[in-house]
Amino acid sequence: MASDTASPRRKPDPVSAKGERRRGPYRRRLRSRIIVSFVLLGFCLTTLFAFATNWARMRVENQLVEDVLNRNIDEYAHRYALDPTRSPDLPVQQMRARLVRPDKFEALREEEPDWYEFGNGNHSLSGVDERGQPYSYKLAVRKTPDAWFFLAYDTTESIRGEAQLNRALILSVLVFSLLSLVLGWWSASKVMKPVSDLAARLRAYRGGTSEPAPLAPRFPDDEVGQLAQALDDYSSRLTEVVQRDREFNADVSHELRTPLAVIRGATELLLARPGLDEKVLQRLQRIQRAEQQCTDLIGSLLLLSRNERGQGSSNVARVAEQLLDAHRAQLGGKPLELVLEGERELVIDAPESALSVALGNLIGNAVKYSQEGSVRVVVTGNRVDVIDSGPGLSAEDAAKLFQRGYRGTHAGHSQGGGIGLSIVSRLCDLYGWQVSVRPGTERGVVATLTFSPAT
Template identity: 80%
Template sequence: MASATGSPRPMPESPSSSAKAGKHGRFRRRLRSRIIVSFVLLGFSLTALFAFATNWARQRVESQLVEEVMNRNVDEYARRYYVDPTHAPDVPFQQLKAYFYPREKFERVREERPEWAALPNGNHNVSGVDEDGKPFSYKLAVRKADDTWFFLAYDMTESMRGEQQLKRALFLSVIVFSLLSLVLGWWSASRVMRPVSDLAARLRAYRGGTRHPEPLAPRFPDDEVGQLAEALDDYSARLTEVVQRDREFNADVSHELRTPLAVIRGATELLLTRPGLDEKMLQRLQRIQRAEQQCSDLIGSLLLLSRNERGQGCSNVARIAEQLLEAHRAQLGGKPLELLLEGERELVVDAPEAAVSVALGNLIGNAVKYTQEGQVRVRVLDNAVEVIDTGPGLSEKDAASLFQRGYRGTHAGHSQGGGIGLSIVSRLCALYGWQASIRPGDGQGVVGTLTFAPAG
């Protein structure tokens, strides 16, 4: 059975690669956005902190100055009153209003100004709304002696209006400087990200090939991005060397392994044409012929996987399954196992027979290996093939890990094998768009399913 590799056809972009590209694009947008947001937060925080500090300092300084003036004046007011109680002392400032109440007027104060009467000695802030609905604010200095109460009010209404205007100006400055930080952040992010985006664009532009990639480091300044480009150049050189060695190895394998297999095939076919062969010799020669065919199929499939190329061909699944079952029947010995083929006989897939034989052969081989008695049935469906056995079954851990490279199932025991057969099946499925699965059977055993890509 010759392997038909044919010419490679373009592979559609896989969803995983699209998802990765979208993820990287979102990462770049998020990185640029983080730079912009950092600038905006920094500008907003500094401006808001400055505005808060300015307003707090203004209030503190103003409060200290006003209270100092009021303390001096209320003390002076009380001193003058005690010098000449018959005349109310003059108030030295226009914004200040002084009041004094002797003992006989204490009740009047409690009735007319109960809030003043309840205040202890010291300076107090008083605010509210007057009869006309206008807000007012003043500081009130209180000095209560046993015989006289002194009150000195300092009008803070204009100061309150000035404070409101200052707060509006500070709020506006916070908004303006935040917008300026946004503009500066956007400009800085564009400048910072431009060399990174240029480097990413040059990396995406190189799609591989036989030529060496153009060095990146000379196109960037000697900064962090330049160091990254230099590291990428070094990695690219080492990767190109590895790829070149891989190509040479593939070419050597294709030539050096196919040549002795061709010699074995020719010698086997020649021996099979000799008359008078006894039954044992005939069986051994047929076994050698099947082993040579399996090696050729496996080599062809592995070469396709190494080059990531889809081979073309028209493969009859039922015929390949029958050949595989016949090969296993010859190796059963005295094992009480029945190998059956059921279902459609006309299913044809667009793939080399080597690829179908390796993928389906691994499923059949595992079923035959682990089923000690009973049946192994290969059922060909409209667009899939099932391998059903009556073996020891399948655990949940095995079902989740069987297609991992190097994993050997619970029932592998001391049997030969490196646990890479189903891994090769998984890689072939990814190459051709097939699907492979293994699940527990209805009663016992397992069911392996190979679903082919729809035609067209």
């Protein structure tokens, strides 16, 4: 069976019973994004400020200490050069000076191996003394052939001060991040309040009046007001479209049903006349079947346009037999057998008009594209299979099945606009059915219409 239309449509996103589109397990709200942005901004700025403060303190302090060391050790060496017979004194707090004469150079290797190895310049030393107390100092070194000069500056207190400053900076980062959170929460509430009000008013319109009150006058003339104005314009145009659609449906229902009723009445009167010629009788019966098909199709299309389910129940086998009888009368000389198999008691919760349109399109395609052999309609469980012996289903058809306007590769010059299976698919969406096609075992196509369980 080559189809008038093809390819399973992309499944829509799941929709809840109330019509709301279900979201994933987590949905990041705009309010949350604003708050997170404020927190990140506050945290990054305070962290950067703390880092810059600590870096500047270390740089300035290190520069000052080294300048003091350089000046004092130069003064220390100068005093020694003026009077080498005595050790010069430097009454500078936090500093300890040491003079090593040439005969004590090797003894220094044993006492202070680090000092012995250091060259001229400033060096940093830290560690733990014999009592287990941490120490840290900077050492200025000047080595000459006549004497070695060492000047140590105790920076232990400075290290403690640095630790205290770091703790204060970390606390400042936490405090300012918390303030950023509070500020972000407050700002997000202020910024999002008009948007939340607009969303609440839109939700209030759901299922309400067909002519909702304008939104724009309730909001200031800002971005939210512009959005409200655009929504008002869209709502107005949508209301006009819905109104035109309702009027069109009403017009179609009235204008088409009236002549069909006339045709039905005239056909019934003619069929009631005795002694009709066999050919005339067959043509009248064909007109009667065509009128019934038109009535069913119009009713189904009107229900589809309103997205409403029709009321009633249908025996699947009985409707299938009626459809097969209608197609048998139109076979002409085509060597094609139409067979109904399977259960006869399957009843579904849907009007016969909807079932007739859906199943009729599947059977019609099978009959149209099967030139010989058979078309079998098998009713089993809660489904019906239409199995034909036609040319089969191409890969291109399978890829575009049920796409509106698509005509199968085997359609040739046959009549049809490629909307038959599209209507079937829409009916299945409306009634909760499922429709699918697959290649047959040896040839042809198997079309399956699966009905929803009875409730």
